[in-house]
Every structure is written in structure tokens, then in C-alpha cells.
Amino acid sequence: MTLRLEKSARTAHLVIDRPDKRNAFSQEMWELFPELLADAMGDTAVRVLSIHASRKESAFSAGADIGEFVAGVDDPEWRARNQAAIRRVQVELSRAPKPTIAIVDHDCIGGGCGIAIACDMRVAGPGARFGITPARLGIVYPLHDTKLLVDLVGPSQAKRILFTGQLLSAQEARDIGLVTILADDPYAEAAELVETMASASSHSQITSKAIIRRILDGQQDDDAETTAQFFDAFSGPDFAEGGRAFLEKRKPEFK
CATH class of the missing domain: 1.10.12.10 (Lyase 2-enoyl-coa Hydratase, Chain  A, domain 2)
Structure with a gap:
């Protein structure tokens, strides 16, 4: 399964597992995400939700599956369903009642970066890169998601990120407020953070x-x-x- 929920002690892990596609999100994954999120939020034993790739060496997510997007772009019904599914993920994740953490060890781009900025915190490794790339595709980033970005980094840095589509290093992302914690081992750092919050x-x-x-x-x-x-x-x-x-x-x- 390309997207699954695992639970251990007081933590739920929403695991992105599509390494052959650099964990790019298909329509099926966008539609499944809210169900897994609701499961984690509804479980009284779960205190914190962490979102991460299935493998430490994998990208967090390269974003939406562009091949699928291009194939469906001339289908108004598919386009509307795709936009609605992505919006639902962003809105429900950003408003989830329990604490959420994105663990990012490598590339976190486009829709993947959207998921990360909808979390409460982002713990990143030194090899992580962040980017939001609508300017490279000739599309427009939604207002709701743009506000999430502006809330984190301010309007000037948000404009730079969106106008250029450039990828930021983990260090630069932390310097501007996009990354909450930068650590050599983001998984171990996140586990310690979760344990502190769970107490x-x-x-x-x-x-x-x-x-x-x-x-x-x-x-x-x-x-x-x-x-x-x-x-x-x-x-x-x-x-x-x-x-x-x-x-x-x-x-x-x-x-």
C-alpha cells in the first residue's frame, strides 16, 4: 500500500510508501489520506501524528503525480475531483486537533511540501530540500496553502519561494522558519520530541x-x-x- 497508518505506543505514523515514484501522490493517495488522518485523530491512545517516508533514504514526497495530472488535465471532472481531494488533505491536516510532525530527510517538493507545511512542525535532516514549484509548471498555488506558507515564512520569503520555484536547502529552510528543527538524525530527534510532548x-x-x-x-x-x-x-x-x-x-x- 502506497499510504498507510501505523501505530506504536502513543504515536501514529502516516507512512508514504511509493519510492519508485519518489513518493509522489496519486489521486488514490490524496483520497485515502483523510481517512488515515481521521483514524489517528479519533484514536484516544494516539497523542501525536508523524508523517514520513517509508524509507529514510527516500524523498519525503516529490509532490503530486505530474504524469497522472497531465493525463487528466483535459478532463474537467477529474480535475475538479483532484483539486477537491488535495484541498481536503491540506485543510483537514492543518486543522487536525492533535499535534502533527513531518519528518523530512530528503526532497520535499510541491504537494509534498504542502503536506509538510500543513503540519504543526517539520523536523528535517541535513540532506532535505524544500520547494513549491507552480511557477515551473505554469499553474497557481491555492490561496489556503499560500496562507500556510506565509504564516510560516512571511510574505517576502513566500514570494521568493513561489516566484522562483527554487529548492531550498535544509539549513536555509530553517533560517527562514520553514523548518522547525534541523538534526543529523531527524527520525531520532522527532521521536524525542514526540516523547516530550506525550508526557x-x-x-x-x-x-x-x-x-x-x-x-x-x-x-x-x-x-x-x-x-x-x-x-x-x-x-x-x-x-x-x-x-x-x-x-x-x-x-x-x-x-
């Missing part, structure tokens, strides 16, 4: 992520809902455990 309060993480999404979507101040979230947390089980652990000078064990 913290899931309620705090999920609520914080939702608040950050509100800010990115334009909200500038608290409303009745966010104010209630703030006060309600003090009567919740995570604060009870966190408070006891602090007073007892031990690590909290959040359920």
Missing part, C-alpha cells in the same frame, strides 16, 4: 493548538469560548494532576 497535558496541547489556529485565522482577542476554556481548565483533571505533581515534586502522569 505533557494533551488537553493543554489540543486547546493551545485550537487557539493558535484562531489567531492565524484572524482572531485577535478572547471571546466567550476562549475565556471559558481558560477558566474551565482549573477545574479539569489535568490541572488537578499537574498541581499535585508540582507540590509533590514529581513528574505529572496525565491521563
